[in-house]
Amino acid sequence: MNPWERYVVPHLISCACATRPIMKQREKVVPEAEGVVLELGCGAGTNFAMYDAGKVDHLYALEPAPGMVVKAKRTASELGIGKSIDFLETGAENIPLTNNSVDTAVITFVLCTIPDWKSALAETKRVLKPGGKIVFTEHGLAPDEGVAKWQRRVEPVWKALAGGCHLTRDTGAMLREAGFALEGAETMYLPNTPKIAGYVSWGAARIA
Template identity: 55%
Template sequence: MSFYEEHILPHLIGAACGAKPITKQREKVVPAAEGRVLEIGMGAGPNLRFYDPSKVTHLWGLEPSLGMRRKARKAVEASPVAVEFIDLPGEEIPLEDNSVDTVVLTYTLCTIPGAVEAVKGMRRVLKPGGKLLFSEHGAAPDESVARWQRRIEPIWKPIGGGCHLTRNIPDLIRQGGFEIEQMDMMYLPNTPRPMGFNYWGSAV
């Protein structure tokens, strides 16, 4: 990875993903995780404080960026649950079939190049009856906002580590083999609308 990706981008992502509106979204989904948990794109560990140690028996944190894993050290040390890092991309989950009870996916699907392939991998490792908990930003339903998303995205992607603004998150989850059982949507407050349309919920 480049100097920017390893030393500058982690700080920019950490600041953006630690914003108050996004933190509130994390708090809505992460505490529902239970059993053996796989978090995709753990980043600097902003979800760690929201895991319930009485419900989580093991936590894998998949994070391919060395810079982000370095930045996660303090969060990992303070985590209520132990973390086992996996330093591979989201399309390469080195876990056995049917070995995970919960997959947690927060503000990550926008950056994974092979998004559908990655979601299929999440489905493969989930046990029957397991859940995918997600909170992601993506394509807005209002054409005026969507138009700005399409305009901004080519400039935004290299700055934001490959972040897409126009991905239809529910479609990607369904294409990966999941059925969405519950989902809410809204524009996050105090967030630019092209970056702030949020989907969150669970899928099986």
């Protein structure tokens, strides 16, 4: 890991993923988590304060970046919930949980970055209980060709600067390919956000 990725990227991602429009997106889905919850890519713990304590029995917070884990543990401590979270310091491609052990998987602005998203979603499917669900909000490929063209042009540089974040992944298509059926999915361009990074989708998904 080079110095940029180790020292700069965690701070950039923390700031970018906590802008007001993105926080509003998170607020739409995180409170829907219930039971035993697995959050993929918890980052700096941005979602922690949004969980409904009356609905969540336990939270597993998965995060592979050491710098982010430090930030997330600090956030949990500040919220007074550090002892109620198990941190899984690894990637989503190999989730260290047993089959059928999770009620809700929370995926917020992380599928854009996971190197092997197919393995990550396969692992998520494996650990979900029958009837379990994913709640998600992600940015990705825009439906407007003019915007999509610029996403494709900018993506190589964007990925290098933003910790591997892709602009052109299609969240709905990815979930369907992984064997999930979308429930109540919605899309929009975020206000006050460049369109190349501001086309978002959100909703829930269950094993088809």
